[in-house]
Amino acid sequence: MRYLVSETPFTIWLTGLSGSGKTTLAKQLHKFFIDNGCAACVVDGDALRRGLCSDLTFSLEHRSENVRRAAEVASILNNAGVIAIVALISPLVLDRKSACNVITADSFAEIYMSASLDVCELRDVKGLYEKARRNEICDFTGVSSPYERPANPLVEIDTSVLSVSESVDIVISALRRNFNGVQ
Amino acid sequence: MRYLVSETPFTIWLTGLSGSGKTTLAKQLHKFFIDNGCAACVVDGDALRRGLCSDLTFSLEHRSENVRRAAEVASILNNAGVIAIVALISPLVLDRKSACNVITADSFAEIYMSASLDVCELRDVKGLYEKARRNEICDFTGVSSPYERPANPLVEIDTSVLSVSESVDIVISALRRNFNGVQ
Numbered sequence: 321m322r323y324l325v326s327e328t329p330f331t332i333w334l335t336g337l338s339g340s341g342k343t344t345l346a347k348q349l350h351k352f353f354i355d356n357g358c359a360a361c362v363v364d365g366d367a368l369r370r371g372l373c374s375d376l377t378f379s380l381e382h383r384s385e386n387v388r389r390a391a392e393v394a395s396i397l398n399n400a401g402v403i404a405i406v407a408l409i410s411p412l413v414l415d416r417k418s419a420c421n422v423i424t425a426d427s428f429a430e431i432y433m434s435a436s437l438d439v440c441e442l443r444d445v446k447g448l449y450e451k452a453r454r455n456e457i458c459d460f461t462g463v464s465s466p467y468e469r470p471a472n473p474l475v476e477i478d479t480s481v482l483s484v485s486e487s488v489d490i491v492i493s494a495l496r497r498n499f500n501g502v503q
Numbered sequence: 504m505r506y507l508v509s510e511t512p513f514t515i516w517l518t519g520l521s522g523s524g525k526t527t528l529a530k531q532l533h534k535f536f537i538d539n540g541c542a543a544c545v546v547d548g549d550a551l552r553r554g555l556c557s558d559l560t561f562s563l564e565h566r567s568e569n570v571r572r573a574a575e576v577a578s579i580l581n582n583a584g585v586i587a588i589v590a591l592i593s594p595l596v597l598d599r600k601s602a603c604n605v606i607t608a609d610s611f612a613e614i615y616m617s618a619s620l621d622v623c624e625l626r627d628v629k630g631l632y633e634k635a636r637r638n639e640i641c642d643f644t645g646v647s648s649p650y651e652r653p654a655n656p657l658v659e660i661d662t663s664v665l666s667v668s669e670s671v672d673i674v675i676s677a678l679r680r681n682f683n684g685v686q
Contacts, residue, residue, distance in 0.1 A: 323584060325506045325542045359508045359542065361583035371605070372575040375568070385558070389572075392555040396576060400544035400585045401506060422554070 323359040325401025328501040331394040331423045332403070332491065335410045335470060336433025337462045338448055339440030341479035341487070342407035345433070348488050349405050356503045360403040363393055368408070378459040384415045391419035398427055411467040429499065431491060432473035437462045439480040474498060506542040508584025511684040514577040514606045515586070515674065518593045518653060519616025520645045521631055522623035524662035524670070525590035528616070531671050532588050539686045543586040546576055551591070561642040567598045574602035581610055594650040612681065614674060615656035620645045622663040657681060 332349060334342040346362045353360035365386070369376070372389055376382040387410045394404035404423075410416050420428040440462065441449040452460035459465045475494045477487045495502045515532060517525040529545045536543035548569070552559070555572055559565040570593045577587035593599050603611040623645065624632040635643035642648040658677045660670045678685045 323508045325508060325585075359584055361579065363579070371578070372572060389555060393576060393579060395554070396544065396546070397580070397583060397585075400580060400583075401542055402508075402580075402583045402585060 323354060323357055325359045326403060326501050327401070328499065329398040329401050329403050330427040330429060330495075330499050331391075331398060332405045332429045332431060332495070333394075333410070333416065333419065333423075334405070334407045334431045334433055335416060335473075336435065337437060337440045337467055338409060338460075339443045339445055340433035340435040341477070341484075342409075342433050344484055345431075345477065345479070345487050345491070346405045346407035348484050349491060352488055352492060353403055358403060358503070359401065360405060361397050363390055363397070363404055363406045363408070365390070365408040368393075378457075378465070380412070380459070380465065383409075383411065383459075383465075384418075387412075387415040387419055388422070391422040394419075395423050398423065409461050409467070411461045411465065413468045413470070416470065427499075429491075429495060430470055430473045432470045432476045434469070434476045434478045435480045506537060506540055508542045509586060509684050510584070511682065512581040512584050512586050513610040513612060513678075513682050514581060515588045515612045515614060515678070516577075516593070516599065516602065516606075517588070517590045517614045517616055518599060518656075519618065520620060520623045520650055521592060521643075522626045522628055523616035523618040524660070524667075525592075525616050527667055528614075528660065528662070528670050528674070529588045529590035531667050532674060535671055535675060536586055541586060541686070542584060543588060544580050546573055546580070546587055546589045546591070548573070548591040551576075561640075561648070563595070563642070563648065566592075566594065566642075566648075567601075570595075570598040570602055571605070574605040577602075578606050581606065592644050592650070594644045594648065596651045596653070599653065610682075612674075612678060613653055613656045615653045615659045617652075617659045617661045618663045 397404040452463040580587040634640045635646040
């Protein structure tokens with residue numbers, strides 16, 4: 321199967337704590353678009369850290385740079401007609417605002433992955449919270465580094481009460497209401 | 504018109520001096536692919552410098568980083584099924600080799616824009632050579648910073664003897680011989 325690029329591409333920006341379900345939802349949203357014949361691309365924080373952002377640390381300054389680069393990549397993908405799905409903790413309001421400016425507000429869908437710190441820490445899929453509590457890693461969002469909630473996201477997804485398919489449905493419905501060209 | 508992404512996307516990497524015709528050829532190659540219904544994206548050095556690489560200088564270290572980021576972006580575009588057309592001086596063999604490794608050799612088409620320094624300096628479209636000779640800008644490739652020719656490019660394009668449409672024909676013919684899915 322081959323996919324069409326979009327005349328009105330946009331960026332879905334998933335922000336939230338580690339373990340809040342960003343990558344899982346990003347993959348399922350990607351599957352939704354691909355199944356519908358739309359070119360889409362996941363820009364995942366962990367993948368960026370292995371590639372484009374492999375030179376960056378987790379200091380607040382470098383996190384800002386990480387967010388900036390992710391936004392520039394999303395913008396390039398959008399310019400090529402590809403829907404970008406960014407899955408990135410992106411903890412600071414100011415950095416997400418800058419990202420929105422790079423991508424342009426008309427094309428920027430901020431999704432707040434709102435699972436609580438307790439829930440995310442209980443999951444601890446990658447064992448990172450345990451390490452952060454032991455001070456084996458520093459600057460860990462929610463433990464030793466701040467997370468600022470979005471004031472006005474397009475939607476809020478709490479994966480402690482919603483399944484992945486419910487989450488996809490909610491995001492797609494919100495996109496249909498706010499963006500052109502979502503099937 | 505809408506465009507199809509490719510199952511076998513690749514990166515066209517145009518390297519050469521400032522004024523050798525990289526951006527002009529990149530735009531015409533982009534037009535060729537779009538006219539043929541294929542999703543394509545120009546990754547232009549000057550545009551990168553205004554966006555993703557706006558934090559970098561023209562030191563050799565930062566030029567390497569510039570090339571690295573361009574390669575990562577091209578790889579992301581390729582992974583999304585989009586043909587990437589990179590127009591970047593990328594003066595050093597080692598940096599282009601690293602870029603090839605990021606993109607993978609099977610998907611990397613190196614095009615050497617071989618117009619001589621004399622020709623490029625005579626054109627001086629952006630007035631940069633004049634500034635470089637006056638030492639008003641430093642680290643300028645060909646004047647105060649090295650350019651290493653590719654030893655074995657896919658093709659060599661000398662825009663002092665070839666027109667833009669002839670150059671496009673030569674590049675597309677070479678791509679057809681070496682890559683799948685070029686119409």
